[in-house]
Amino acid sequence: MATxxxxxxxxxxxxxxxxxxxxxxxxLVKSALNDASTLLFLALRFSLATIALxxxxxxxxxxxxxxxxxxxGPGTIAGLCLFVAYFFQTLGLRYTTxxxxxxxxxxxxxxxxxxxxxxxxxxxxxAEVLGVAVALTGMALLTLPSAxxxxxxxxxxxxxxxxAFAAHILAVGRFSLAAGFEGLSLxxxxxxxxxxxxxxxxxxxxxxxxxxxxxxxxxxTGILCTAIAFTVQVWAQQHTTANRTALIFALEPVSALAxxxxxxxxxxxxxxxxxxxxxxxxxxxxxxKPDRRS
Numbered sequence: 001m002a003t004x005x006x007x008x009x010x011x012x013x014x015x016x017x018x019x020x021x022x023x024x025x026x027x028l029v030k031s032a033l034n035d036a037s038t039l040l041f042l043a044l045r046f047s048l049a050t051i052a053l054x055x056x057x058x059x060x061x062x063x064x065x066x067x068x069x070x071x072x073g074p075g076t077i078a079g080l081c082l083f084v085a086y087f088f089q090t091l092g093l094r095y096t097t098x099x100x101x102x103x104x105x106x107x108x109x110x111x112x113x114x115x116x117x118x119x120x121x122x123x124x125x126x127a128e129v130l131g132v133a134v135a136l137t138g139m140a141l142l143t144l145p146s147a148x149x150x151x152x153x154x155x156x157x158x159x160x161x162x163x164a165f166a167a168h169i170l171a172v173g174r175f176s177l178a179a180g181f182e183g184l185s186l187x188x189x190x191x192x193x194x195x196x197x198x199x200x201x202x203x204x205x206x207x208x209x210x211x212x213x214x215x216x217x218x219x220x221t222g223i224l225c226t227a228i229a230f231t232v233q234v235w236a237q238q239h240t241t242a243n244r245t246a247l248i249f250a251l252e253p254v255s256a257l258a259x260x261x262x263x264x265x266x267x268x269x270x271x272x273x274x275x276x277x278x279x280x281x282x283x284x285x286x287x288x289k290p291d292r293r294s
Contacts, residue, residue: 020252023254026101028217029217045222046222050189050193057182070179071183075190077171078168081168088160092157094154098264100272103142103257104142105253106279110283130282131284134278134282135282138277169246170242
């Protein structure tokens with residue numbers, strides 16, 4: 001990838017900041033879901049993000065460039081992946097804890113190279129297979145009750161979310177240079193906002209009770225965690241790889257657990273804590289494998 005080391009470092013530091021922000025808002029979103037149905041919350045969040053980004057691009061004279069035709073197809077693909085990911089993540093948060101949701105979402109980092117191997121017809125390396133096996137073992141310890149081999153509903157929903165996030169990382173990595181980060185950022189948010197707005201009235205019983213907490217959640221997640229964060233991600237993936245992006249995103253559960261502990265006093269059991277460590281170990285095994293060229 002033709003990029004300077006300094007630019008790559010700045011891109012990856014930016015991704016670390018985005019990851020910390022995302023992890024810190026799991027608890028906020030879970031609390032907000034007491035006041036709004038899942039799809040309606042997503043519609044509010046992504047509609048606000050779309051408006052904010054369109055205004056920002058217009059103010060900077062970038063709106064016409066962002067809306068160029070070459071960004072429509074890639075932005076639609078990325079937006080579909082993003083909608084599926086956030087729908088299942090937000091729905092799953094109704095039935096699981098913020099820290100467990102974040103740890104399970106981090107499995108997308110281990111899934112990225114495997115999904116890339118499937119898409120590009122490349123055989124997974126032994127380190128990739130080992131890493132996924134370790135991560136799956138950790139997931140079982142984290143999510144399965146000791147006496148029964150059964151997943152919590154929220155855990156299963158979050159696993160679908162992890163697969164969709166892996167697909168989104170690959171899509172952004174594939175299209176960010178060709179489509180431009182402004183166009184890809186804006187179009188993908190438009191797609192998510194449109195899908196959520198078109199479906200919240202019939203796919204589930206719409207429910208909203210405006211409270212200060214819900215308003216804060218929509219504002220913070222819409223502006224900071226969506227409009228700004230996804231624009232930063234698309235720009236950063238022009239200067240680093242999908243696998244390195246996935247590795248950085250593995251920091252998200254650490255931020256989520258710290259926030260959940262500080263806000264709600266949530267403490268993982270010894271068994272669940274071991275599972276969380278194994279998930280991160282599996283992710284690192286996949287991401288830090290030796291390069292074939294070395």
